[in-house]
Each structure stands twice: as structure tokens, then as C-alpha cells.
Amino acid sequence: MIDGHNDLAWAMRKLADYDLDAVDLRAGEPRLHTDLPRLREGGVTGQFWSVFVPCSLKGAAAVTATLEQVDFVRRFAARYPDQLMLATTADEVEQAQRDGRLASLMGMEGGHSIDESLGTLRMMRALGVRYMTLTHNDNVPWADSATDEPVLGGLNEFGEEVVREMNRIGMLVDLSHVSADVMRHALQVTSAPVMFSHSSARAVCDVPRNVPDDVLTTLKDNNGVCMVTFVPKFVAPAHSDWVDEIAEHAGLDASDYAALMPLLRERAEQSPPPVATIGDVVAHVEHVRDVAGVDHVGIGGDFDGSEWMPEGLADVSGYPRLFAALADNGWSEADLTKLKTGNALRVLRAADEVAA
DSSP states (O other), rough: OOOEEEHHHHHHHHHHHOOOOOOOOOOOOOSSHHHOHHHHHOOOEEEEOOOOTTTOHHHHHHHHHHHHHHHHHHHHHHHOOOTTTEEEEEEHHHHHHHHHHHEEEEEEGGGGTTTTTHHHHHHHHHHHHEEEEEEESOOOTOOTTTTTTSSSBBBHHHHHHHHHHHHHHTTTEEEEOOOOOHHHHHOOOOOOOEEOOOBBBTTTTTOOTTTOOHHHHHHHHOOOOOOOEHHHHOOHHHHHHHHHHHHHHHTTTTTTTHHHHHHHHHHHHSSSOOOOOOOHHHHHHHHHHHHHGGGGEEEEBTTSSSOOBTOSSSSGHHHHHHHHHHHHTTHHHHHHIIIIIIHHHHHHHHHHHOOO
């Protein structure tokens, strides 16, 4: 399968300052959701590694940190060439799969990573970055985030220019994290299929980070893909309510995870938070399928990007349990293949066709 979003690179920055000698990812690493044995156990043959930097990093500092993330992914692949292969195209992903290696792709998470520079955007693409999420948790000057106060009501003129330039250079427009108005605006501007690298369905769990049904309907016309995430706050209403309640009591924004996480951990030690389940994730996958169509749904787990994960999906080895649950619900092997790999490869290939 191909997964749309994994935060191993940032987790390695926090855990060991990117030191691949200090953390042996060829062996089991219990401090992380991700290592090579569990990726193989989970059937992962293609991974978009997120080259994420937080919104607290601004300007040139954000660009530098993003380049360090890119450097980590490239060094990680070079460290284990028998198991990993850098990939930037659908053909290269398929070649890696034939070789029995995991295709390693990259995606930037947040437009702050380019510091309002189309030149930086182009150079990130030249280094192999295949998508950019237009925002992270905070607005950028040219686009509104789902979890910030709206300023523009969509994209401004430069934001439209960013989308068009991404189309021109074959970088996928990722609409996870952006406001619903930005989703709608970007879908009007783009000439290539878009992706949601790690977003779920708002009709199933009503949080701003998820995708409304009207956008899912438009996504079908765009021929894009929504890669459903596993993050409990975005898939399980009870867990989302738990986070919101703690944030409200503390007078914090529920999207300010840096400030909120110590309180969530403290509360979790006192009483376990509401759990998310594989059934919750299945509900989102099937809702996206029912609204957008089976050709427009994928998986973007967000491992190593969340404190908690659903029962049965605790780490990257868990994907087969999700697919077994879907098969039990009547999914055909052909439709499961679209979910696992086919839809992501089609969108990746289409971006290159538009650029050409």
C-alpha cells in the first residue's frame, strides 16, 4: 500500500536530532510508530514522508528546517538501500515495489515552508518534494488554515499563483489542514487533481480539519484523492470532544497542540481518553467512498504525528487489520487495490501529465 503522510522525520529530529546511528530503524524502535520491520509487516510499499516544520518556525528558519527534513529522508533512504528507494514519480514507485523496496516520497506540510517564495517552491520540487500542504495549523499570508481565524476567506492572488505554479511544476496541491473555503477556492483554480494527504470526513466527525461533503463531491469531478487519517481527534467524536473540553477548561485553542499536549498527557494519566477504533476509521473510509467514489479515497495514517492512535492501528504494522475489516464489509479486492495504491498512483501520474 501507499500511505499519504508519516511524520517520522520530525519524530527523529525530536528523538535524536536526526542521528541514524542513535536510532536503528532497521531494528524495532518502540519509541516510534515507524520502523522498517513494522513497515514491512504493515505491507507499506510506498510512503509520503512528511517534511514538516511547525508554524512556530517562521521565514528563513522554516525554510532551513524543511531542508533539514528533506536531508533526513534522503539520508534515511541512502542508509538502507536494500529496503528503501527515493521516488518522485509513479513509475519509480512501481519500480521500487517490483524490487521489493519501499518507495520513499516527500511532502511539505505547510506553506510557511516556502516563505512566500516561488523560487523556494521550485527548488523543493527539484529536491524531490511531491506535494505541499498549503497551510498547517496557522494561516499563511496567502491562505487560511482550518484551525485559525479566517482572514482571506480562501486564497488571495498570490495563493492562486502558488496553486498554478504547483500545477506547472508537477507538485501536488495538498488540501489537508486548510479551511473549507480554501479547499473550494483551490479546487476552482487547479488544473490538476488535488490530494488530501491526511484528512477524514466532516460528516462523520465534525471538526474543521475534516472534509465537508460538498468538497468531497467536487473532489470527484477534480479526479483527486482524499487519504483518510487515523488521528483520534479527527475520526472519533468522543475523543475530539475530550480534547475540546480540556482546551476550553484551560482557555487554550484546541489546535494549539504544543501548549495543550502536557495537559492532555496529564489528564490521560488520571483517566484514559476515549479510544478510537478501526471501526471509526472504516466509517470515514466508507463515507468518502460513498460521497466521492471509490476512485477517490486513500489512506494517510499520520503515524508519528499524533500522541494517540486507534486501537488496532497503534503503529505502521496495523494496516492489514483495517483492510481485513473493509473486506469483511464487502469491499472487493479490486476496490481495496484502488484504496491501497491505485488512486494515489493515478493522482501522482496525473500531476506529471498536467505539468508536461
